[in-house]
Amino acid sequence: MTTHTRTTDLTRAHGIRLFDQWTALWNGDLALAQLILTPGFRIRFASAIADTADAFRGPADIAFLIGEFRDRYPAPGLRYAVDGTPAVDLATRTVAARWTVDVPDAAGDVTTKSGIDMLALDGDRVAEVWSVTGARRFAP
Numbered sequence: 001m002t003t004h005t006r007t008t009d010l011t012r013a014h015g016i017r018l019f020d021q022w023t024a025l026w027n028g029d030l031a032l033a034q035l036i037l038t039p040g041f042r043i044r045f046a047s048a049i050a051d052t053a054d055a056f057r058g059p060a061d062i063a064f065l066i067g068e069f070r071d072r073y074p075a076p077g078l079r080y081a082v083d084g085t086p087a088v089d090l091a092t093r094t095v096a097a098r099w100t101v102d103v104p105d106a107a108g109d110v111t112t113k114s115g116i117d118m119l120a121l122d123g124d125r126v127a128e129v130w131s132v133t134g135a136r137r138f139a140p
Helices: 012-026 032-036 058-070
Strands: 037-045 079-089 094-104 110-122 125-133
Touching: 012 032, 012 058, 012 079, 012 094, 012 110, 012 125, 032 037, 032 058, 037 058
Parallel strands: 037 125
Antiparallel strands: 079 094, 094 110, 110 125
16 A cells, blocks of 8 residues: 655645555555545546535545445456656646546456546645546547
């Protein structure tokens, strides 16, 4: 498990590390939620998952949401990866990056989709995320 270092000054390295930890959280390391998310954390999806996720707040809620979401897919399960280097804006305290996810189906076939997440930071933790998932992988 990745450990989280508390800091109030945002650096590019810390922003990138937070995005990597955010990705690890989506890959099933649910304990990271308590380490990297603020108590009032909120996620905003631009997809159908928003219907159930809009009311979720805080680390425990998002860990539950991610666990339930991951349980819908057969082994080996979903696999998220950062696509490129996250962009860290020190002035607005945001971190944004493209990502990919390998989505297995019951037959064992895998489809790769892309998305973009923008993380808003409060202190050294993630306070809000805006997330958009596409129906396919971004074109090269």
